[in-house]
Amino acid sequence: RSFATASSAPLKIGLIPADGIGREVIPAAQRVLESLSNGPRFDFVHLDAGFEYFQKTGTALPQVTIDTLKNECQGALFGAVSSPSHKVAGYSSPIVALRKHLDLYANVRPVASVASPAFPNQKVLDMLIIRENTECLYIKSERQEVDPATGLKVAYADRKISEYASKRAGTMAFNMALTRQQLREQKPLENRIWKHKPRVTIVHKSNVMSVTDGLWRETVRAVKEDNPEKYGGVDMEEQLVDSMVYRMFREPEAFDVVVAPNLYGDIISDGAAALVGSLGVVPSANVGDNFVMGEPVHGSAPDIAGKGISNPIAAIRSAGLLLEHLGHTQHALKMYDAVDAVLADGSILTPDLGGKSTTNEVVEAVLKHL
Amino acid sequence: RSFATASSAPLKIGLIPADGIGREVIPAAQRVLESLSNGPRFDFVHLDAGFEYFQKTGTALPQVTIDTLKNECQGALFGAVSSPSHKVAGYSSPIVALRKHLDLYANVRPVASVASPAFPNQKVLDMLIIRENTECLYIKSERQEVDPATGLKVAYADRKISEYASKRAGTMAFNMALTRQQLREQKPLENRIWKHKPRVTIVHKSNVMSVTDGLWRETVRAVKEDNPEKYGGVDMEEQLVDSMVYRMFREPEAFDVVVAPNLYGDIISDGAAALVGSLGVVPSANVGDNFVMGEPVHGSAPDIAGKGISNPIAAIRSAGLLLEHLGHTQHALKMYDAVDAVLADGSILTPDLGGKSTTNEVVEAVLKHL
Ligand SMILES: CC(C)[C@H](C(=O)O)[C@@H](O)C(=O)O
């Protein structure tokens, strides 16, 4: 990775709130970043994208947004994008396009719970989902034909799985398994949730897609098999995607790092979010070799947008991931710890977590623990 | 549907235990079918298939199995098939092939819980997943190339979504919503879990796959829109597949009938199984216009095969579904009620449900309630 780990030049970060509650949670995350003591200096630039922007201008992702990110920024924070409920001619998801334009090949999605009186029945887990972020069915290569015999429509989509992309995602998974182990060693033993050898679980469905998921599986396995010195200490297991969802709900504590092709990763990470109380606490980072984009996993939540009660935690954690993957790990850890302290306390929570607090009150609570 | 609803000629049913615990649960289900008083007469025929059969003979699905089912049987019960953990040349899943050969276009998967002292924390739900069963990525049209520039492998799979298959699956969903409503009306109000208008939830990911999932979505919607007299009383809603998994875990009681393309349906039904205690209780029926094949959703469970402790409930319920979809609804209901009584009692359960009983003891308990 070609980032400077911590230079004194300011970090130029694009802020793309996009739709709905994105406009509330991105400023919240920005405030927390700006409040880090001795943290990096930031140079924030506000950029447009989203469905609402599309409705006003006819484009969901203006070229100036792409160019500014590519040419001027080291990273970005993306809010959330509304999906039109009906097919809208000319509209296409800006987040999927950004991942592609910036070659953000791994979507890093930590899903962890914090022991708290507010969630007495919550399962204890600390998993990290690495979602391949550039291909699978997300290449959007689709076509529709009409069967001449019947006059009925038939549509096809191409699912692409390449050795190149699978290897990048797999390498990220094994590297993160090692990084997590190192970070855990800094924590007192009794506070560690994951107490085993680091583990990578490879998700696939090669019992049906023997060629594409077969290639995925073999390529990710080869990351470890070809590099036993580096990854020999990491356990490797496999799980068919259907069983993965089943097992994740039955014994989420059995997973450390989980690596999956794009679509499975999308589904699994939303599923995992259900285990930690709310999509409102689950962050992600879209990571490439030269750029990182933090992005809460939740959507634009039109039902609560504008009410000031959206949960800023996913966005704040995403800003932490942004810092972590730009090399500012210690500042990221401070942000995670501050958020964890608010959750562990359990008295200042937004309604999605059963609380009565506002976005701003949660931000204040996080700042107090920073 | 072209079945006679209940003639006096015996029903010819193929039994295909296949691998692992399939060999234990299929005989269990057969015993319950044979014990129905005033039930239909059966003529069972034992047929081979599976991974173990492949290892012995080089074929996973012998032609005689296909021919016997096609030419002689009205229905079948399939056990479970082992998936080889490594790619095995020449092997391909017999269950996927059978669905195709027999044109079993809808996979009907009821997932319901029963109030029981044995499962005090179990969520209350009563949903029915209709999984399109013939296309999507399951058409197994895959190819691998080598990128000449890099020498690296690239694989592609075709995902097919047709108007024809989507309409058949969608029609099954709306019809089942009406059928379920009728059956509920026979139950006393306080025992009904689902107390609302019948509802069909359409699962898709048309925010990314606007052409294929767009066609799926429009076609299933049209089933109701084109037939307001018949389906006007059924509510229709949509859910993106990632949100579907999230919502299913957060509020499973919100779903009645859920209809999904093949792969999403596979994943969702395993996920739903985690909500009702065990894959060992979740049945399915592969339904076509001229044939029905019952199939427990669980796998071959090599870890417990041969120990006599596999849960027969999924297979017994699958045999009930077989009868239901062959037109013997009242006998099917008797079987469901007997199983529900055993679960509600909660004292005779196999280990997957936290009990200590054997397969045979559970079968005896079911027979006692029949
Ligand atoms: C909005 C949508 C295109 C997106 C995806 O499927 O990747 C979202 O669900 C996510 O997980 O970031």
Ligand SMILES: CC(C)[C@H](C(=O)O)[C@@H](O)C(=O)O
């Ligand atoms: C064994 C496998 C091919 C099958 C499927 O994916 O359909 C199974 O998971 C199922 O759900 O019946």
